[in-house]
Amino acid sequence: MARAGLTRESVVDIALKLIDADGTAGFGSITLSAVAGRAGVAVPSLYKHVASLGDLKQAMRVAAVRELTRVSAEAVMGRSGDDAVTALAHAMRGFARQHPARYWAVQTGGGLADDQEFQDAAAETLRVVEGALRGYALPADRLVDAIRALRSAMHGFVMLELGGGFGLPDDLDDSFDVLIRLLTRGLSTVSD
């Protein structure tokens, strides 16, 4: 029998590509059967590369959050102030639109036992957001509030958009711009 030549990474990659095809529901309903089928392998063979379905999902989340960090960081580098925040917001929304299932997995796939690897990767993303706010010279005791406000607004918009919560998708781009402007303006006055 010819070997498939799988690795943990390739299995995770196959799984991520599978859920991409299936909207936001993809992550929750991924099955080892589907992954094995796509990989051209019997189901139990996957256990040579992942410990369980849960382990696979966790690995998928880690991979996805790292991707998100990468595109976010790229957007923020070389910019500052409103420019940085705007670029960050568009990068995150762009990633979510391009890979709804991956964004969804990162944000809603967590269980009680999020492992350290995911926590670390997520903290990395957080640092990018923090970096984007550097130019505002926020007082230290308000920085955390500003970060949370920015994250909340961006994240909420993206989740509602992905989940179809906005109804007709008309003018979503405009609404997003309005939201970002509201934020960038507000960030200058957080300290009041």
Next chain:
Amino acid sequence: MARAGLTRESVVDIALKLIDADGTAGFGSITLSAVAGRAGVAVPSLYKHVASLGDLKQAMRVAAVRELTRVSAEAVMGRSGDDAVTALAHAMRGFARQHPARYWAVQTGGGLADDQEFQDAAAETLRVVEGALRGYALPADRLVDAIRALRSAMHGFVMLELGGGFGLPDDLDDSFDVLIRLLTRGLSTVSD
């Protein structure tokens, strides 16, 4: 054999109470076995009241979104302007904290085939948010943007909080207040 006296409503209610005990992951991992066990009935008996597990979940979402509408509407009634928005935000966050799994079910439990009943119930919630903004005298062509901004920010904060995305929960109340103030201030200038 003594009858259990179940109805569709009581089955949904049992299921909702079950997931309440299980954090945000509860909705995704609910099983008919668990519901039947709690109801004191054999699993297939549930099919006399719900068509399938999917049907039960849909009914749970409808019930949850109606609850959310009710507490939101109650908070907004008799208030206006910043007062209304602040009350609405706290009501929604309060509901989410009290019933994480129900909020999670409403916002992330949707599939491609959301039925009309859920759509209608969700539209009702939307109307409450719209009502809370009445006092701002927003230009008609910006109202939709304002609604979306408000929803995004509230929703994002709550989701991040429930999902543990904020790390240590220190001072979350303060951060939420800052966010709301940022919003209420911003709402006055959306038209610029």
Next chain:
DNA sequence: CCCTAAAGCTAATGCGATTAGCTTATTGGC
């Protein structure tokens, strides 16, 4: 009192995850 519809049950099927134990390809050391 009887008769029908609804509520429940048991038995059986199927699918997906997981485990155990076997077989064979690959590969590093000779």
Next chain:
DNA sequence: GCCAATAAGCTAATCGCATTAGCTTTAGGG
């Protein structure tokens, strides 16, 4: 180039859960 050890893959079997089929019994209206 050959050989043992390791790793990758397979088949068979078990378990939990959803779902369907078909039977039994309760409850309530005539």
